[in-house]
Amino acid sequence: MSRVLDQYKRASKSLAGGVSSSTRVNQALGHPLYIDRAEGCRVWDLDGRPYLDLCCSHGATLLGHGDARVRRAVEGALARGAACSYESELHAELAALLCDTVPCLERVRFTGSGTEATMHCIRLARAITGRTKLLRFEGNFHGYHDQVMFGAQELGKFAPPLSPQSTGVTPGLEQHLVQIPYNNVEMLDQAFDRHGPELAAAICEPIYYNAGCIIPDPEFISTLRTRSREAGALLIFDEVLSAFRMCAGGAQRYLGVTPDLCTLGKSVGGGYPLSVFGGRAELMEHLMPQGDCQHSGTYNAHPVAVAAAMAAVQTYREPEFYPHINAIGERLIGGLNGAFQRHGVPGLARGLGARFGVYFGISGPIRNYADTQRHDRQQMLRFIAAAIAEGVYFHDYGGAACHHGFCAAMTPDSVDEALEKLDSAVGRLARS
Ligand SMILES: Cc1ncc(COP(=O)(O)O)c(C=O)c1O
Known part of the structure; x- marks a missing residue:
């Protein structure tokens, strides 16, 4: 065998x-x-x-x-003791580098996985707006936490009944979701006409790689931007997969559309477990300790992952x-x-x-x-x-x-x- x-x-x-x-x-x-x-x-x-x-x-x-550059950075972090759960100069240095690289970022927070990044980003959007509903797109993937683990019972429909994609997902959470097909401007308009004032956020994959590779139509993505702004809903680009994939500024730079908040994952850590969420300063101020929205974690921004990310992001900028x-x-x-x-x-x-x-x-x-x-x-x-x-x-x-x-x-x-x-x-x- x-x-x-x-x-x-x-x-x-x-x-x-x-x-x-x-x-x-x-x-x-x-x-x-x-x-x-x-x-x-x-x-x-x-x-x-x-x-x-x-x-x-x-x-x-x-x-x-x-990669030799990432490895050197990791070895450097290990040699300094790799104490986690503390801040170091490198954390703020990486944050500044990311804010200089990705258009919507003025402030960031680090998490361990893409799942955590979208979970915290959605919580933050709800905390800021005081609303709960989330507009999302059929098939777009945002990780494994309960709020995003629902799929349409029938495809291609406006806000169809949703079912959990796993046993054990908290029943009833789907009441907070409005789901429509990707790249459909008519249904997008309909979603904002019907639900605009209730929406905390709209979340999407700005390049829909989880279905292979689907690039949004310019009219779809610009309508999403405009209608979210008009409705007072925050636009979240989930760039866990698209970040650094086609340019250092990610899909938002490639499409020329700046969301309010975004997530970065996977490649940001250069192969080490690091994810990011962030956006404009006045939005990120809602996080504790300045605001009252919680985001914490013992292993958030582990120094080995932060060092690896620094080396990786510097390389993407070459x-x-x-x-x-x-x-x-x-x-x-x-x-x-x-x-x-x-x-x-x-x-x-x-x-x-x-x-x-x-x-x-x-x-x-x-x-x-x-x-x-x-x-x-x-x-x-x-x-x-x-x-x-x-x-x-x-x-x-x-x-x-x-x-x-x-x-x-x-x-x-x-x-x-x-x-x-x-x-x-x-x-x-x-x-x-
Ligand atoms: C767009 C997107 N969001 C979120 C996630 C979840 O990331 P993770 O697997 O790091 O939790 C993924 C993972 O494939 C993803 O592609």
């Missing part, structure tokens, strides 16, 4: 389901990938098999695994960083689409910056979650299994369409190596 499969059996005796996070089971493999080590754009499993990594820690390791990301993206996504065409497989890769989606069998536009449901998920699972067999790792999270991505450690040569393997994988798909 392979060591990976053996590990799954052994791990399952003490780790629930053999994993530390439910979505770590790759649905295309039927088990998790247990890795031994990682370097740059590659990971090695317990059997010593190498893979070019197109998961990249679900987007956290944008610089690649074991002038050559995004030209490199864009060149790699064009080569990889263009090459993958070329393989689909060559083999007559109805696949489509679409990306922005360092993250992309792959869709199978969809003709017509892909503008919202309902559109992604027309995608041939079984074909996707076969593609991922074939890619992994060839030595390119994609993760399947279990949803309709997933996000994939590459890291800055990728070079034109490693892209070509990945494309050669992916060409064989697509060839297998064509023959199956």
